[in-house]
Amino acid sequence: MTNLTITAASVVAGANAATEGGTAGEAITAGQAVYKSSTTKKWMLADSNSATAEARQAGGIALNAASLNQPVDVQKGGDITIGATLTAGTAYYLSDTAGAICPVADVGAGEYVCLLGLAKTTAVLALDVQFPNVAL
8 A cells, every 4th residue: 555655843733724623642643534432532543444333434634743642732623734745635544554644546355445635735634534434
């Protein structure tokens, strides 16, 4: 699978960003896809083929790095400069590598489909998470 190579220092929320603050439940890097644990209420790395059902549905993208129990801001919608080179017009999905993002062409068998957004430019992702709870 070809995941995006994200430069964490280049991840920036757009002017129309919808964000939520919280606490990291594990080490998180800016630009990683995360979900909020229903039991701990902490942000964790999302993973499209996780054995944990709620981990398969990303809640957004981390805007900053955080270690366990540190504050983390998560963008849940709107434009985000993702810190990687995108292909404009391409759909980007949650990867089967925890926290990673991949293009639609790299979503494989056994993975749950979680659309993160569409690339508006080679740098900006229009973040709009959609999760039909369907595995390929």
